[in-house]
Amino acid sequence: MIIAVDGPAASGKGTLATGLARHYGLPHLDTGLLYRAVGLAVGEREDGPEFERAAIAAARALDAAHLSDIEALTSAETGVLASRVAVIAEVRAALFAFQRDFATQPSGAVLDGRDIGTKICPDADVKLFIQADSKARMERRAKQLEQRGVLVDRYALYHQIEERDARDMLNPHGGFYKADDAHLLDTTLLDIEAALRAAIEIVDRTMALKAGGDAS
Ligand SMILES: Nc1ncnc2c1ncn2[C@@H]1O[C@H](COP(=O)(O)OP(=O)(O)O)[C@@H](O)[C@H]1O
Numbered sequence: 001m002i003i004a005v006d007g008p009a010a011s012g013k014g015t016l017a018t019g020l021a022r023h024y025g026l027p028h029l030d031t032g033l034l035y036r037a038v039g040l041a042v043g044e045r046e047d048g049p050e051f052e053r054a055a056i057a058a059a060r061a062l063d064a065a066h067l068s069d070i071e072a073l074t075s076a077e078t079g080v081l082a083s084r085v086a087v088i089a090e091v092r093a094a095l096f097a098f099q100r101d102f103a104t105q106p107s108g109a110v111l112d113g114r115d116i117g118t119k120i121c122p123d124a125d126v127k128l129f130i131q132a133d134s135k136a137r138m139e140r141r142a143k144q145l146e147q148r149g150v151l152v153d154r155y156a157l158y159h160q161i162e163e164r165d166a167r168d169m170l171n172p173h174g175g176f177y178k179a180d181d182a183h184l185l186d187t188t189l190l191d192i193e194a195a196l197r198a199a200i201e202i203v204d205r206t207m208a209l210k211a212g213g214d215a216s
């Protein structure tokens with residue numbers, strides 16, 4: 001079984017993907033980490049040919065060693081860098097095979113990101129599109145960073161998230177929209193347990209329908 005989980009920044013897709021992977025005993029790939037690793041490798045530079053060249057080279061050279069510094073990878077600044085490298089078609093192409101191979105391993109898999117249901121796994125068995133209102137998402141991300149001891153400027157964080165969401169939605173190579181066959185799950189009013197229960201229900205119902213069973 002392949003489960004695709006997409007959604008905007010801090011909507012809770014990683015938390016849900018982790019929970020679904022645990023529930024169904026599937027491996028999980030957080031594809032945002034790949035873009036973050038490329039962004040981190042390039043570092044702060046102005047947009048332009050040099051930035052593009054460095055990003056493409058970093059994407060082609062990416063390996064597991066680049067995914068270990070979780071603190072640097074998950075910072076809000078690295079998130080913005082990730083969204084800047086993510087608009088480069090060659091970067092997305094360089095990361096495609098790794099994601100596709102992960103998705104199609106015999107065990108099945110859960111992947112979360114922006115384009116899993118549209119581009120990486122249009123054939124996924126179950127697609128979830130996670131949504132939550134932007135204030136809730138900012139507050140969740142702020143708390144997540146504060147728990148790690150990061151000093152958070154909520155005003156700046158809100159704008160970083162908005163900037164990133166806008167870039168992702170307009171990304172001509174990104175595929176960041178809800179696939180027609182994706183199930184929308186709004187987690188604004190759900191805590192983590194309730195959101196996971198709802199996601200499991202969707203997966204079970206979808207798989208039962210596929211098997212020709214009656215899930216009602
Ligand atoms: N339904 C929820 N209610 C409250 N907090 C949540 C919920 N889902 C996730 N979180 C918290 O919000 C933060 C961001 O969640 P995460 O799964 O990393 O988002 P994403 O992968 O979409 O960026 C984490 O600290 C997580 O524990």
Ligand SMILES: Nc1ccn([C@@H]2O[C@H](COP(=O)(O)OP(=O)(O)O)[C@@H](O)[C@H]2O)c(=O)n1
Nearest residue numbers: 008009010031032035082083086113114115
């Ligand atoms: N499948 C993916 C995953 C991430 N990304 C890009 O990488 C950035 C960081 O993704 P992420 O999933 O780690 O970010 P959060 O939603 O966790 O904040 C996104 O803002 C996108 O620009 C992408 O283009 N495609």
